[in-house]
Amino acid sequence: MPHDEPAPLSMVEVQRSVAAELDRIGPVIDDLGRRFTDAGHEIALVGGPVRDAMLGRRHNDLDLTTSAHPDETERLLKGWADAIWDMGRDFGTIGCRKGEWQVEVTTYRSESYDPSSRKPDVAFGDTLAGDLGRRDFTVNAMAVRLPGREVEDPYGGILDLAHRVLRTPGTPEDSFSDDPLRMMRAARFAAQLGFEVDASVVRAMTAMAERIDIISAERVRDELVKLIMSPFPRRGLTLLVETGLAERVLPELPALALERDEHHRHKDVYEHSLTVLEQSIDQEERLGGPDLVSRLAALMHDVGKPRTRRFVDDGTVTFHHHDVVGAKLTRKRMKALRFSNDEIDAVSSLVELHLRFHGYGSGEWTDSAVRRYVRDAGDQLTRLHVLTRADCTTRNRRKAESLRRTYDDLEARIDRLAEAEELGAMRPDLDGNQIMEILGVGPGREVGEAYRHLLELRMDDGPLGEERAREELLAWWAQR
Incomplete structure (x- = not known):
């Protein structure tokens, strides 16, 4: 696996990649787009699938956002989807499967954290622009309106993507106050995509590192796993250490930066x-x-x-x-x-x-x-x-x-x-039943001791065969 940085993208490459991906997923998004707009609602492909389409990365998980509320979304998906689930209903999300595609449709929303809470407060919004403004980074704050396929990019995400840089749609302080886990996501996306993190984002991560403490251990773990499983984990881990976030979520890592003495007596x-x-x-x-x-x-x-x-x-x-x-x-x-x-x-x-x-x-x-x-x-x-x-x-x-x-x-x-x-x-040459039969004992501590003795002999001498194992067992038993 390469550890080198990926090269910047040209705008022509971005346009070509997104056009090809939209054509590939067209049978799903075009049909779904017409279904919602015919019912008087807006719907758009949004977030990671748009970003990855521009990077030429393909997957079959599609995220969409809509003006429709969850009950209406569920109604519109019935009869179209092969299966529907609503575990995310409280957050405005209805999920479904259509053939090989996994689709999640989420109502326009805004969310924020109370300073003492581990869970976000969710409120539904009423515009696509408002929904994009609450997203974590500009490269994830792009959308493709359906079914017309018009690209919405109010925060310059396409340019940031081409330059491979992570910025927030608003101020990073506001973004991280709304959801402190976004600081972990900055490191994760740096590791996944090989992007640079804007200096203003790094400063905010450093100043607000302690805010990560309100996030549940499970959510921190999930981001850490995604980071470590990325193509460029060193990039993300280094960012966590340099901003002080690692001190709060994985303190054993920065502790490894032992002070080196002037004679360089250890690496x-x-x-x-x-x-x-x-x-x-x-x-x-x-x-x-x-x-x-x-x-x-x-x-x-x-x-x-x-x-x-x-x-x-x-x-x-x-x-x-x-x-x-x-x-x-x-x-x-x-x-x-x-x-x-x-x-x-x-x-x-x-x-x-x-x-x-x-x-x-x-x-x-x-x-x-x-x-x-x-x-x-x-x-x-x-x-x-x-x-x-x-x-x-x-x-x-x-x-x-x-x-x-x-x-x-x-x-x-x-x-x-x-x-x-x-x-x-690797096991002894005799099993527990054979040991009990040879020694004339029932289940108990002695059988376990005999088993371990035969296993040690197996380690020392290799396979003994049943006859020698029987002799060794009886000799051991007699010595007890």
Whole structure:
């Protein structure tokens, strides 16, 4: 995946892109436009779909805005849509599906936050211009009236899009007061689109960073996930750190910017972590595509370093046990942001395991140690491969090549053992029922202890076979 900035667009490119996209989605928007205008209402394609059409980005999720109120919108969609849902009715939104298209139609509106509230107050508006004026950025404050396809751009969004810059329709202070989450969206759009953020927007984000505290953890998490899963996450994360927003939503990240002493006794952990993130993204074909767990693990893998940094008398610096401390910090932060338990377990496990490879030396591990590496990684083994390789950011080519060859050797050994021993389903040679039958005991603590003993033997010696496993089990039982 490229990490370079995209080039500016020409107006001709913008016009050509939007015309082609409107033709592609024409069978849906033209028909829907006539349906609403025949009933005496205005309707327009708006926001992200218009912006993405101008960027040549295609998707089948369409956002429209209308003068019709939700009940009337629902009535007009009945008989046209294949399915209708109204979970967003309180916010003026009726959703539907038409063939392969997902469509959301929202009544003209304005919304704002009470300084102490986590939820917006919604009021319906009566003009398209008023609706566009309440949107977050000029590139999202454009519309295409239907069915005539006239472009409405009252705030210069087309020019900003061509120049790849994010500005707000009004003052950024007013915009962020209305919805503080827009500060997170500024960073997210910078990461998604590769846009610059206007200096006035950056100043407002910095001055108003504490306003993000009224936004729910779930909404902050969703924006953070979109940012991290974007093509240019470094751009968005850097903006969060520089404006002070990261201090409030992901404080472990700015904490990585450890003070560097005059002798440069340790590398810049913050910049290193962003580079590891980018290098993990470059390997995502191994994971089948963009992968949130892998990206979060790369970003968080060194968050234990600030807590564990120690200066030694000989002038070196150490970070002993930063893997274990980092895993605990990662788990705590992800819980606070309301990530799922599966995501929390996966990411924190990878953070705890990220140093394990460095005990491999130049290949001195026994087969037993390799088996344990595979067992401890579990279903995160491929992600651990990605993280470990991405964690090499040295500019010393000889050292980097040596690390790569050594990890190649470890992966090859894992593959050989996996083929011979079915490492992916590593279990003792006897199951619980067999253990109970051989020992003549019922379910209980002894069975679990016997199972773990046989598993340790399996790790040390590889597959034993049922006969030897029986002998080892009986010998262990006799010694108890």
